[in-house]
Structure formats: structure tokens, C-alpha cells
Amino acid sequence: AQSVTQPDIHITVSEGASLELRCNYSYGATPYLFWYVQSPGQGLQLLLKYFSGDTLVQGIKGFEAEFKRSQSSFNLRKPSVHWSDAAEYFCAVGERTYKYIFGTGTRLKVLA
């Protein structure tokens, strides 16, 4: 069955440090991949997406992600974290049948 795994439930980094959030997926075909961010009590906002082409994708707020087919991964990175990046981050796979599979999320805490 298709699945998305975010192995880190919580991550804490200092402001200005680099960040990498992990995402692994299980999907038979070439997946459509997404990263979303959610602030407390709010909806989800798209950070970036991968459909095809260049495996390194740039998103909003200085985030990027790299699709590695051999590792079934789509990790999210940011070179320097800001305090406003504290939020919950979700990785998702889009299937070809109008369905999306979400990971359980990684909650990011940023230390001043």
C-alpha cells in the first residue's frame, strides 16, 4: 500500500542553523510530491511540489527539497532557519485518482 513516512515527530534547531526534514514514500509509479506547512490552528500552505524534471525544487520562504528516486525520499531543507519557521510540516504524495497521502507531520521548534 502507498504510504508516506516522516520519521521525526519533533525537531528542535537554533535560529540560523540549517534544517533538514525527512520524508520517505512508498508508491509504485512516479509520484507527485508535496511539502506543506501548518501554523497552529490554521490550514496548510504549500511550500513546494515535485511533478517531474529537475529533482531539486525550490519553494517559498527559502525552502528547497530534493527528490531521490533510489532512496524513495523527498527531504525538505533550509540553509538558515528563522524563528517564524516554527510550525508543523507535512509531506504528501499525490496519487492519480484524486487522492493524497499525508505523513504524520514533523513539528519544528526554533530556539532563539
Added chain:
Amino acid sequence: DGGITQSPKYLFRKEGQNVTLSCEQNLNHDAMYWYRQDPGQGLRLIYYSQIVNDFQKGDIAEGYSVSREKKESFPLTVTSAQKNPTAFYLCASSIRQGANTGELFFGEGSRLTVL
């Protein structure tokens, strides 16, 4: 500005009551979705609709009902049959891109609390 509007943002319900959550979009998207979010469980699909007058059950449809009479509207009713309705509910929409769908656009969510 185009977007998805959910209402109410907060809702309190007594046990045994049905409640309806509103979701309206002006993005002209074909597909609409309802997700339930509980702490530590990510998003779980309740129902989705690809076109007007058609909808499919998601992974946790029991105790919920929907309608899609207009392209821009996809209300969710939480019935008294739903055993644990206290949760954060998110409505979303997407546009079809060829054989696949694009990204989801989300509303701000509705928090339902059963007293």
C-alpha cells in the same frame, strides 16, 4: 482574492446533535475534499468530490455525510453516529492537471468540540 472559506471556525456541539460545516471555494476547482486532523495522526480523508453531484468515501467516512450540489460548495455534516467527532476539520480543493491532480489548496479549518 481566490481561496477557500470554511465556517464556522469554532463550533461546539452537544452529544446526539448533527452539525454542518461549510466550505466554499472561488478558485473554480473541480475537486474538493474534507480531511480530519487529530494530534499525531496527520490528515485523514473523509470524503472527496471530483465533480458536481458526485462524491466518494474516503478512509474514515463513517458518521459523516456530504453533498456537492454546486461546484463551489462542499458542506460536511457530522452526524450523531460519529463516535469521536471532536477534531480539526480541513476543507481543500484542487484542479485537475491531465491525468493527475495538482496541489491541494486548504481552508483555515473548523474546530469542532463535542461537549
